[in-house]
Amino acid sequence: MYYEMIGFHGEAQDEPLTDEIECPDLSKATLFLDLDGTLVDLAPTPDGIQVAPDLGELLGLLYERTEGRTVIISGRAIEDAAQYLQGFGGPMIGGHGAQERLVDGTIKRHELADETTVQRLGDMADSFAATHPGLLCERKPTGVVLHFRKDESLAAPAYAFLRALSETHRGFDLHHSKMAYELRPAGIGKDVSMRKMMQQDGFAGTRPIFFGDDVTDEPALQWVAAQGGIAVKIGEGETAAQARLEDPSSARRTLRRWTQKEH
Template sequence: MLYYEMTGFMPGHRPDGDDDAIALPDPSDSALLLDFDGTLVEIADRPMGVVVPARVPDLLSRAMDRMDGRVALVSGRTIDDLETFLPGFDGNLIGTHGAEARIDGTKSQTQDIDLATVSRLQRLVDDFAALRPEFLVENKPSGVVLHYRQAEEQAGLAMKFMDSLACASDGFRLQPALMAYELKPEGVGKDVGVRTLMGLPGFAGKTPIYAGDDLTDEAAMDVAQGLGGIGIKIGEAETVGRFRLAGPDALVDVLEKWLA
């Protein structure tokens, strides 16, 4: 049970999945907070292999205009990755699960990172993956991810290895994700990022709408709903979200209608 819960595939509560049943507050009273992979774009076999449909930047541009800039991405991606995939988006960004931020165009690290430990963890995970070429390693400024999308049968091995590193690394913890395990600093999370965004001038006092697909998005949805907002789960896994949609296309459809 623990394994399936950690990997995000345990079935559970199924919120309403009917697009027409998703009642969103007026855009003038809302803030739109969105995950990227699996939410705005389909997940790819490799992190840099995602394709951004033309309607996604168009939607973000329309939302920025309609909502006076109260649109932000909250992602496990680095800020550099997000800027690469969405070069025209000038809204706020929370990257690397909250370890990085771009607020009003200014980039920053949100907390001090033990770079020596990050480097050691990345080296160890690289060495491990060299023995298992079906695994894919993604290094980040504040940690490292081991993807097993190409080797689902090795998920247990990946979890045990990454958990052992987390247990031996003060200040870092294991973050399960869909088809991946990430080592990241304690105290970093998308929920913290949502609280930061909702405290900004312009965002404060508005109703947050958060959409995400991964385990890392659950705490963020919980915060958004605790602030009187709405969580939208993308995909099939168990969720605290009030609503559910099948995939990125369905989310973009809903948001396009909402902003029309």
């Protein structure tokens, strides 16, 4: 029902869930992994997620097997995502592509959003959420999110409010997410960031793999599939991915199996 409401229609319909996915040669691959809903279960609030005790070790193994090409790609700001992934020093993409953490730890921010405008959008969204108990405002370095996980009846007013802001603030687009709506700078997307990274030295010529769960991940899933990579949808919903896993624990289990495969 939710996906119908937001108007997303993938190229493939729901298919039976399966843990049996092709085991790739990780030494010739670049692995992109979403965080929320993919590696960890969603929680009522963004700061309420629970990280599996062995996730850090798993990411370390994947980083080793891919020869440094395991990339966390999240809608969260890098600084936020990193606190849940202590010990992972690999590349990260945050804010759906608005930030990039290089291998040396340097964080680059794409200057597509004026800080004053982002601050103003955040202030207005904060005020709106304060008058609607059940809404949660999440401020990001390049935009703002309104979550309605606690009260789905607030989806419509949250959408209307952010839609109005998008129409009065040029350069910002409204995006649908799981139980949330987000304003972020135009021209930013996980698929855009993936294409750029796959052109860099050390990544070019490798096979892209992406695990994602959200409707906002669909353009990237579709792009990876089109490149002959492996696109994996986590959870329910229409998708352009060729494969599907039931939940984050299934995703972690599959990734663990991949690290144990000898090529």
